[in-house]
Amino acid sequence: MKQEIEIEFKNLLTTEEYNFLLNALPFPKEGKEQINHYFETESFDLKSCHSALRIREKEGKFYLTLKEPYESGLLETHDSLTKNEVSQWIAGAIIPKPNTLNRLKHLNINPTELQYFGSLTTIRRQYERNGFIFVLDKSMYNGCTDYELEIEAPSYSTGKTLFLNLLEQYKIKQKTTPNKIERFFNSK
Structure with missing residues (x-):
């Protein structure tokens, strides 16, 4: 099963x-566009489980990802989709995929109850240093635009230390930062 644990600070x-x-950090001058298509049940069953389901479109490839809470990070379960399958998902013809279907069953969520709620487009710039991934995102959704710094880390403690030091170094106030899907749904 294609899964990974994601430890990130935003x-x-x-x-x-x-x-x-x-300009201060070595981010590439040009960002890469990615589009997240969000799915949920009418009664927000995924949200009740503190989980989220999206299809990410990036560089001509499509990935279905279920995110669930896991210890000090998130458990991400992935399946690949074709462009045709993405169109079917968006049109309401949900095509269960093996890895995510297994986890949805674990959460007692029926895939046939999933609905498409919309998309969020991000221009992402990132670089890697010493095992950390530094990300700078500009996201546009439902008439809103926001900006976000994200650091993906190999462990919670090293990530937290680096993240707080970076904010202090550049005199950036730490803010409560809901994830993208929360910001998307809060803007509707």
Whole structure:
């Protein structure tokens, strides 16, 4: 089964903070576009389980990902999709895929109850250093635009230390930062 544990630290940024970090750190000048298509049941069963389901479209490839809470991070379960399958999912013809179907069953969620709620487009810039992935995102959804710094880390303790030191170094106030799917649904 294609799964991974993701340990990440996030902070929403102002436009000024985003532009400052874009120049202060070695982010590429050009970002890469990715589109997240979000799915949920009418009664928000995934949210009740603190989970989320999306299809990510990136560089012509499509991935279905279920995110679930797991210890100090998130358990991500993935399946690949074809462009045709993505179109069917968006149109309401849910095609169960083996890895995510297994985890949805574990959460007692019936895939036939899933509905498409919309998309969020992100322009992502990232680089890697010493096992950490530094990410700078500009996201657009439902008439909103926001900016976010994200650090993916190999462990919670090293990630937290690096994240807090980076915010302090660049005098950026730590903010409560809901994940993208929460921000998407809160904007509707």
